Amino acid sequence: GLPRGESPEESGSGAIRKVARVQLETAAALELDYAIPEKLEKSVRVGTRLTVPLQQQRVTAVVLEILDSPEGNTRLKEILSVVGSRPMFTSGLLRLANWISEYYVVPVNRVLRTMLPQAVREKPETFLTDSHLKLAKEPSPEIFDKLHQTAPMQARILEKLRSHGGEATLSELRRELPRATTIIKPLIKAGWITRSEIRVERDPFQTEEFLPSQPLKLTEEQQAAYDTLIKTLGVMFAAEASPAGGEEPKPSTLLLHGVTGSGKTEVYLQAIAEVLKQGKTALVLVPEISLTPQTIERFKARFSERKDAIAVLHSHLSDGERHDEWFKIHEGRAQIVIGARSAIFAPLENLGLIIVDEEHEPSYKQEDAPRYHARDVAVVRGRIEKCPVLLGSATPSLESFQNATTGKYQLLTMTKRTDGKSMPLIRIVDMRMERRKGTEVSFANTGILSQKLRTAITDRLTKKEQTILFLNRRGFNTSLSCVSCGETVQCQECAIPMTLHKKDNRLVCHICGARRVPPTKCPACKEPGLKYSGFGTERVEQAVKEVFPQARIARVDTDTMQRKNQLRDTLKEFRAQKLDILIGTQMIAKGLDFPNVTLVGVLNADTALNIPDFRAAERTFQLLVQVAGRAGRGEVKGEVFVQTHAPHSPAIQFSRHNDFDGYALQELEHRIAFKYPPFSHVVLISARGKHEAQAEFALQTLHKRLENDLPEGCIMGEPAPAPLAKAHGHHRFQLLLRSEKIRALCAHIRKVIAGLSLPQDIYITWDVDPMNV
Ligand code: ADP
Ligand code: ZN
Numbered sequence: 001g002l003p004r005g006e007s008p009e010e011s012g013s014g015a016i017r018k019v020a021r022v023q024l025e026t027a028a029a030l031e032l033d034y035a036i037p038e039k040l041e042k043s044v045r046v047g048t049r050l051t052v053p054l055q056q057q058r059v060t061a062v063v064l065e066i067l068d069s070p071e072g073n074t075r076l077k078e079i080l081s082v083v084g085s086r087p088m089f090t091s092g093l094l095r096l097a098n099w100i101s102e103y104y105v106v107p108v109n110r111v112l113r114t115m116l117p118q119a120v121r122e123k124p125e126t127f128l129t130d131s132h133l134k135l136a137k138e139p140s141p142e143i144f145d146k147l148h149q150t151a152p153m154q155a156r157i158l159e160k161l162r163s164h165g166g167e168a169t170l171s172e173l174r175r176e177l178p179r180a181t182t183i184i185k186p187l188i189k190a191g192w193i194t195r196s197e198i199r200v201e202r203d204p205f206q207t208e209e210f211l212p213s214q215p216l217k218l219t220e221e222q223q224a225a226y227d228t229l230i231k232t233l234g235v236m237f238a239a240e241a242s243p244a245g246g247e248e249p250k251p252s253t254l255l256l257h258g259v260t261g262s263g264k265t266e267v268y269l270q271a272i273a274e275v276l277k278q279g280k281t282a283l284v285l286v287p288e289i290s291l292t293p294q295t296i297e298r299f300k301a302r303f304s305e306r307k308d309a310i311a312v313l314h315s316h317l318s319d320g321e322r323h324d325e326w327f328k329i330h331e332g333r334a335q336i337v338i339g340a341r342s343a344i345f346a347p348l349e350n351l352g353l354i355i356v357d358e359e360h361e362p363s364y365k366q367e368d369a370p371r372y373h374a375r376d377v378a379v380v381r382g383r384i385e386k387c388p389v390l391l392g393s394a395t396p397s398l399e400s401f402q403n404a405t406t407g408k409y410q411l412l413t414m415t416k417r418t419d420g421k422s423m424p425l426i427r428i429v430d431m432r433m434e435r436r437k438g439t440e441v442s443f444a445n446t447g448i449l450s451q452k453l454r455t456a457i458t459d460r461l462t463k464k465e466q467t468i469l470f471l472n473r474r475g476f477n478t479s480l481s482c483v484s485c486g487e488t489v490q491c492q493e494c495a496i497p498m499t500l501h502k503k504d505n506r507l508v509c510h511i512c513g514a515r516r517v518p519p520t521k522c523p524a525c526k527e528p529g530l531k532y533s534g535f536g537t538e539r540v541e542q543a544v545k546e547v548f549p550q551a552r553i554a555r556v557d558t559d560t561m562q563r564k565n566q567l568r569d570t571l572k573e574f575r576a577q578k579l580d581i582l583i584g585t586q587m588i589a590k591g592l593d594f595p596n597v598t599l600v601g602v603l604n605a606d607t608a609l610n611i612p613d614f615r616a617a618e619r620t621f622q623l624l625v626q627v628a629g630r631a632g633r634g635e636v637k638g639e640v641f642v643q644t645h646a647p648h649s650p651a652i653q654f655s656r657h658n659d660f661d662g663y664a665l666q667e668l669e670h671r672i673a674f675k676y677p678p679f680s681h682v683v684l685i686s687a688r689g690k691h692e693a694q695a696e697f698a699l700q701t702l703h704k705r706l707e708n709d710l711p712e713g714c715i716m717g718e719p720a721p722a723p724l725a726k727a728h729g730h731h732r733f734q735l736l737l738r739s740e741k742i743r744a745l746c747a748h749i750r751k752v753i754a755g756l757s758l759p760q761d762i763y764i765t766w767d768v769d770p771m772n773v
Pocket of ligand 2: 491492493494495509510511512513514728
């Protein structure tokens with residue numbers, strides 16, 4: 001059983017007190033019971049945060065359950081105080097926390113911790129305040145005269161207030177009269193002005209104006225998708241209104257598979273409008289990288305008639321802004337939440353619809369514990385809150401596609417762009433041929449820009465059309481190796497090749513960020529012949545500048561976009577056609593709409609294909625389709641050049657025809673043959689430590705224990721070095737388990753890990769449904 005309460009201490013009079021069963025927010029997960037003192041009876045509810053005594057300390061806790069009387073005859077300690085004015089967790093979120101805890105095998109307190117933003121957890125309800133000052137009565141001219149002589153500053157304050165229509169905030173006054181705080185005191189005392197405290201919201205969009213937008217007339221395909229969605233909403237809301245009607249409504253998840261530009265966002269907007277009309281709320285998840293001002297603007301503009309209607313949650317907010325946005329939701333003022341991954345925990349009540357845009361995005365997966373996948377958590381939250389969940393993508397994940405194929409999800413398809421344009425032409429450039437040609441002695445003709453792509457760029461420059469060059473790697477050269485012994489200069493901590501960043505002439509490790517001056521001699525054989533190879537965005541920029549000296553070029557990657565608003569400014573310039581060529585990484589692959597871009601070059605389509613991950617091909621396909629979607633959005637048809645050394649790989653061939661179904665069927669066959677997701681669930685167990693042998697041994701031990709009573713149908717691999725065999729100075733080993741029955745497998749893992757004792761600096765982690773293996 002669970003430990004119940006602390007010591008048999010007296011808890012007041014003999015009257016039977018209600019009991020709160022709480023989860024402590026301490027490092028170790030612990031459920032305990034505490035008596036509710038009479039004075040707190042009204043405020044302690046399920047989901048309330050509290051402080052309670054634990055040994056000699058006070059710790060915070062969350063109420064999971066209220067019991068009418070203590071279980072057993074232990075006397076319980078009393079709750080000390082309540083945190084916040086209302087329960088910080090809805091009962092739906094508590095159930096969700098439980099599910100996450102079970103499914104991902106993490107202690108529930110860790111999940112609860114993740115659900116609240118740090119500022120909300122640590123300093124709840126610390127709002128900025130201001131004083132609202134109001135002129136209480138109109139001073140006569142005589143009084144003004146007198147004041148001007150005896151207290152000129154006071155007279156100025158009164159005049160200021162008058163000129164502001166009789167009211168102003170203290171901070172407004174202080175902008176002009178820095179000493180206003182002191183000066184107003186006698187005026188308040190004498191009854192000339194009244195003062196009241198108001199809350200000031202830290203609003204990330206305070207200074208922005210949003211021009212209202214009207215719903216567009218839906219295309220036939222949009223209308224069909226919209227109708228199905230609304231019908232599902234109707235069925236679910238009706239079932240909720242009359243629960244006596246028998247069974248619970250079925251979970252309703254819909255997959256909207258719509259090509260880029262087919263108008264998915266418009267469908268979202270109109271569906272949300274309908275949800276709000278029914279008095280319910282909506283939650284929209286988008287990948288962090290697509291949470292651009294442009295996206296937020298589209299939502300703000302559509303629902304501009306209600307101030308506060310939209311709360312935004314993402315990682316670029318300040319702590320204060322995040323705190324205030326969260327409370328805007330918590331207090332029921334926001335009906336729509338748009339946010340990145342962790343916004344799935346937004347404390348919305350009365351949820352009517354959850355939308356997950358770009359549902360295939362790997363960034364929905366959290367990399368540290370709890371390693372949850374926000375899309376999957378969204379589906380579960382929908383089930384708990386009895387609201388439909390709409391997943392949208394131009395390139396659905398195979399998991400979701402399979403669920404739609406088998407009828408677990410409803411499939412909605414949109415195949416046409418709203419502007420009626422056809423997809424851009426995709427040309428595959430075989431870089432192996434390009435190498436062989438190699439007659440031209442040119443800086444750029446070293447496998448960076450093919451002859452065909454160069455011709456195409458020249459053509460765009462003459463026509464004053466724009467070009468995007470995409471490359472998944474930043475830096476100048478991606479490796480430095482010795483011509484005599486073949487040794488590559490690696491990061492000592494991470495054992496991967498270091499990338500040259502030419503601007504500051506440093507080798508940089510892209511895993512841990514370590515930097516060093518490039519050596520002039522081979523670190524292994526001491527010979528001087530070191531040679532750079534591989535290219536990143538920095539090198540591409542230089543090459544493009546050399547080949548097209550007259551072109552206006554900008555590079556967008558995390559190196560160049562350090563300054564706040566730099567990305568926004570660069571994109572604005574590009575949109576205004578002040579730039580001809582944009583070179584960039586993922587940052588430019590998504591959600592951007594540039595009508596004058598008629599050419600996109602994918603410089604090395606193989607980087608994603610070559611990662612040792614069963615999703616490598618899926619990633620490549622998704623990336624190519626996404627990038628291609630950037631070309632030809634305007635009047636002129638677009639063209640895409642894909643440079644590759646593997647021109648016949650299915651991911652490249654199917655993306656060329658934008659043939660998602662063809663691709664998915666082919667890939668699913670492969671997955672079923674090797675029992676990979678969606679035909680199984682994967683659990684990745686990793687061991688890491690400073691000492692290679694110890695880490696490996698720990699994982700081998702774990703492997704042996706897991707082998708005992710391994711649930712039926714479970715496939716377990718052998719411990720092997722991780723693809724990133726060393727990172728941050730730690731050696732890493734991994735073990736892959738697969739099973740159709742994930743719950744049985746996780747229960748087994750939980751049991752084995754609980755009984756495991758590890759040497760001090762060995763860390764074991766486990767990731768259920770990992771996105772990187
Ligand atoms: P997706 O999210 O599927 O890529 P968007 O929703 O961004 O597509 O729509 C692409 C473009 O089409 C946008 O400029 C949008 O304003 C426009 N659009 C969407 N729906 C319609 C419609 N029904 N009629 C005309 N234009 C539309
Ligand atoms: Zn490193």
